[in-house]
Amino acid sequence: MDRTADRLLRFYHSSPGTGTRVASIDLRGLPEFERAFLAFVWSPDEIRFHCGPRGVEVGMLQAVGVPSPVSFRVGRDGTVFQLGDVGLQVMGVRVQQSGKHVLAPTALEVWQSTLQAVELLWTGKSDQGFIFEVLQATSSLSMLVTGLENYGKTRLLEIETEGITPDASALFTAFSSRAERESGRFAELQTQATATGQSIFATVVDNVRINFQNFDDLKRAFRASYGIKVGEIGVDTAVLGELRRLIGYRHRIVHVSPLLAMLNQDKVPPDEPVFANRALSERAVTVFRSVVEALHKASTDIRPQP
Numbered sequence: 399m400d401r402t403a404d405r406l407l408r409f410y411h412s413s414p415g416t417g418t419r420v421a422s423i424d425l426r427g428l429p430e431f432e433r434a435f436l437a438f439v440w441s442p443d444e445i446r447f448h449c450g451p452r453g454v455e456v457g458m459l460q461a462v463g464v465p466s467p468v469s470f471r472v473g474r475d476g477t478v479f480q481l482g483d484v485g486l487q488v489m490g491v492r493v494q495q496s497g498k499h500v501l502a503p504t505a506l507e508v509w510q511s512t513l514q515a516v517e518l519l520w521t522g523k524s525d526q527g528f529i530f531e532v533l534q535a536t537s538s539l540s541m542l543v544t545g546l547e548n549y550g551k552t553r554l555l556e557i558e559t560e561g562i563t564p565d566a567s568a569l570f571t572a573f574s575s576r577a578e579r580e581s582g583r584f585a586e587l588q589t590q591a592t593a594t595g596q597s598i599f600a601t602v603v604d605n606v607r608i609n610f611q612n613f614d615d616l617k618r619a620f621r622a623s624y625g626i627k628v629g630e631i632g633v634d635t636a637v638l639g640e641l642r643r644l645i646g647y648r649h650r651i652v653h654v655s656p657l658l659a660m661l662n663q664d665k666v667p668p669d670e671p672v673f674a675n676r677a678l679s680e681r682a683v684t685v686f687r688s689v690v691e692a693l694h695k696a697s698t699d700i701r702p703q704p
Contacts (some may be wrong), residue, residue: 406422406425407423407424408422409461410470411440413507414504415504415505415694416442417506418466418468420468421446421462423447423460431452431454436453442460445463447463457467467482469482470478471491471501471504474498474499474500474501479491502552503552504552504682505548505552508549512544512545513545520534526614528675529657531674532674533656534676535674535675536651536658537656538682542648542682546690547611551608553697555600557624557700558599560698562700562701564599564624566602568622569583569603572618573606587602612645613642613645617629624697631696637688640681641686644682644686652693660672661673
């Protein structure tokens with residue numbers, strides 16, 4: 399909370415999953431009083447702020463939060479950072495101290511920067527004809543898959559910082575080998591977590607092999623950790639199938655050529671050819687965005703267990 403010089407009382411609420419929101423009440427709309435009654439409500443959907451003279455049942459003012467131009471973040475060392483201000487936009491802020499990450503962009507910020515990068519890429523021009531459009535399309539697809547990968551890992555870890563307890567044991571079981579499970583590797587990771595001051599869940603994520611570019615791995619990680627079933631987050635099955643195909647095209651781009659004009663050449667015929675062009679890129683943005691937004695909402699809807 400803070401109060402401005404012109405008697406505006408502001409309540410800020412910040413969370414990695416929702417960003418920073420602010421609800422403001424103009425104290426000049428209240429009668430003179432010595433003791434205040436303040437009430438705060440926050441959820442993934444909204445924040446509300448109530449203020450009025452203590453002991454008076456009528457005349458209380460209420461404000462509903464809006465996205466704040468000022469962002470607040472808590473670093474891994476407990477430091478509170480203010481990012482940006484009115485008329486001053488910042489993005490992708492990272493802070494390191496003594497070689498260790500103290501602050502990094504949230505999952506949502508990582509994803510939004512990916513969409514911005516794709517949009518910026520398509521403002522480019524060239525006199526090289528259709529081949530430049532092919533390069534724009536293949537680069538866009540590569541960035542979207544990388545964006546999904548970074549979002550997935552970052553979000554998996556940051557949900558824990560929002561007060562939700564993940565199932566570290568289930569995640570370890572889902573991604574470890576039988577030999578690792580039988581050798582007591584999980585107990586070793588618990589000891590390592592205690593020694594480093596890191597949570598056991600974050601330690602497991604750092605020490606098992608989760609390929610977030612693999613859609614099956616992403617699904618398994620969120621289900622094991624938090625019980626989120628990606629197939630049940632409200633995205634049509636056909637869209638999820640389309641996402642898989644687009645990820646497969648990205649792998650061909652990386653392993654064959656960034657100038658691959660026909661992305662499914664290995665399946666034509668009998669399949670119809672899929673060309674790397676602007677229309678494909680725009681469709682890919684729609685598909686990836688729908689999956690990330692639905693997954694993000696499912697993750698913010700989780701409630702802490704008593």
